[in-house]
Amino acid sequence: MLNQVQHDNMTSDEKILLQNIRGYLGKEEVNFVILALDFAKSAHRGQRRISGKDYIIHPxxxxxxxxxxxxxxxxxxxxxxxxxxxxxxxxPHELKEEFGSEVAQMVTVLTKLKKISVGENEVEHFDERTLIAIDALRRVFFAMAEDLRVVIIKLADRLHNIKDISVFDREKQKRIARETLYIYAPLASRLGMGEFKRNLEDGAFKTLNPAKFKEIKKHYRQILTRADKMIKKISLDLKKELNSAKIEAKITFRVKNIYGLHKKLIKLRHNYQRIYDLLGIRIIVKTKEDCYKVLGLIHQNFRPIPNQFSDYIALPKLNGYQSIHTIVRLGAAAEPRRIRINHSVPLEFQIRTYEMDYQANFGVASHFYYSDIVKPKDKNKRDKIKTPKKELAWIKELAEWQAKIKDSRAYIRELKIDFFNDRIFVFTPKGEVKDLPAGSTPIDFAYAVHSYIGDHARGARVDGVMRGLDFKLSNGEVVEIIINKNQRGPNADWLAFAKSASAKDKIRSYINKLKKSNS
Incomplete structure (x- = not known):
């Protein structure tokens, strides 16, 4: 137990940490953290970061x-x-003796993570250092499949390094930024940690392309300045409508992050007029039922833009994200409506509960915040926090897949394609959702259902229409695979259009076995 003198000698960061943990940890757990803090301060005593500040500030x-x-x-x-x-x-042995095997194991994996150095250019120019880095990356994903806390710690570690990136020399800045943009930010996205993802992306993008970052930010601010009064008026008028309907809600204004805007501008050939979700209003309510009531009120007052509606509450993303998104055209009403705006511009509304909002920002970490299962006061249940939620089955899949990929070049390329790029969600005829890389075909879907289905696929029915196995699937489609039971196995030609690492691996495996049996 800390006495007042010890507490007074603490830095503001230390005091805030203790204040935070005392709000939800038991006395024994708080003392355990204090012991770790004292150990870290003693171990790092005299060490300084490149900025000149005491090293302990970072941990x-x-x-x-x-x-x-x-x-x-x-x-x-x-x-x-x-x-x-x-x-x-x-x-590590000392840590195990002092803090137990669980803490020692997490620190050991985090130490190995420091060896990762995989940037865009390094994928094409492999040397011994890069191959060692990729091997470390493999170990990280194996560890992550067992304990997600490791990667949450690493992402928080990377956030601070990005925040202080200016203290490093230019080459190290670029290396850290590349790692962040191509590995850690996409990983945060796959884990549903939107707040982490946005901060990592913008920090890395600012470092790698400062001129473009400055250009977009300037344009961005001009748009926000013009929209400020309009957004405030809509928010006030909408609040009155919600009060009249007896719906308690928190209304906030959201904007797309700089790097997200940059990626969208590339797709839209730098046409800001075609970006519908640049500006948005987020409405946070208490219950799922209120979400749909709010949606009704919005559509009563604003004209929805066709094909710009997504219900992620009814159909959550595979990383657990839930929200209703609808994009409307302001000032485009043909009939009288209670909220009147004199500008015909698109505006996105996001509607969700408080829990959904926390999940959207912090992803897997929200499991710790909201679930009584993981409160450390209940030691008998603490092991459950290491098991990924069912929405994160892809982590287990990743660990199994990478065990089979021996070639490092293939590993890093397919890792980027299969797990870090955009995803699509398609359905089986029974309504089961399959999460696939963007650009996937029915053959990828078939192998995602079952190896037998993939091996014997001869065609597909997509939304009721017959398609070839090389047809590119889109979000929300229902796919039924037509099989030929007499078919011996997959065709080598399928490798030309298979997108997922899983499908490619199974096709190659069959072909290799066939070659061996024929030799």
Whole structure:
């Protein structure tokens, strides 16, 4: 137990960390974190970051983020200690003796993560250093399949490094930014951690392309300045409508992040007029039922733009994201409506509950915040926090898939295609959702259902229309695979249009077995 003198000698960061954890951890867990803090301060004593600040500021920043997400005591201890094996004389054995095998294991994996250095250019120019980095990346995903807390700590660690990136030399800045943009930001996205993803992307993009970042930000601010009064008026009028309907709601204004806008501009040939979701209003309510009531009110007052509606509550994304999105045209009403705007511009509304909003920003970490299962006070249930939620089955799939990929070049290319690029969600005839890489074909879908279905596929019915196995699937389509039971197995030609790593692996495996049997 800290006495007042010790508390007064603490830095503001340390005080905030303790204040946070005392809000949800038990006395024993708080003391465990304090022990880790004292150990880290002692181990890093005299060490400074390149900026000249005490080194302990960095692990404290990481631990504070985790405490705000209400992660367990072991995770926060691992965050405080995550650099001691790398940068001090402390050994994993010492950590195990002092803090237990769980914390020691997390720190060991986080130490290995430091070796990763995979940027866009390095994919095409492999050397020994890059191959070692890819091997480390493999180990990370195996570990992540067992304990998601490791990657949450790493993402928080990377957030601080991006925040302080200006203190490094230019080459190291670019290396860190590439790793962030091509590995960690997409990983945050796949884990549903939107707030982490946006901050990582913008920090990395600003470093890699400062001129373009500045250009977009300037244009961005001009749009926001023009829209400010309009957004405020809509929010006030909408609040009155919600009060009249006796719906309690929090209304906030959201804008697309700079890098997200950059990617969209590339797709739309730099035409800002075609970006419908640049500006948005987010409405947060108490219940799922209220979400649909709010949607009705919005469509009563604004004209929806055709094909610009998504219900992720009824059909959540595979990373757990839930929300209703609808894009309307302001000032385009043909009939009198209560909320009147004199500008004909598109505006996106996002409608969700408080829990959905937290999930959207912090993804897998929200599981710790909202679930009583993971409160560290219940030690008998604590092991459950290491098991990924069912929406994150792709992590297990990734660990199984990468065990079969031996070639490092193929591994990193297919990793980017299969797990870090855009995804589509298609249905089986029974309504089961399959998560596939964008550009996938019925053959990818077939193997996602079952190896036998893939091996014997001869065609597909997509939304009731017969299609070839090389047909590119789109979001929301219902796919039924037509099989030929007499077919011996997959065709080598399928590799030309198969997109997913899983499908490619199974096709290659069959072909290799066939070659061996014929030799």
């Amino acid at each position: 404290l920043f990481v631990a504070r983020i985790l405490s705000e997400l209400k992660l367990d005591a072991e995770s926060i201890a691992a965050a405080l200690l995550h650099d001691v094996c790398e940068d001090t004389k402390t050994t």
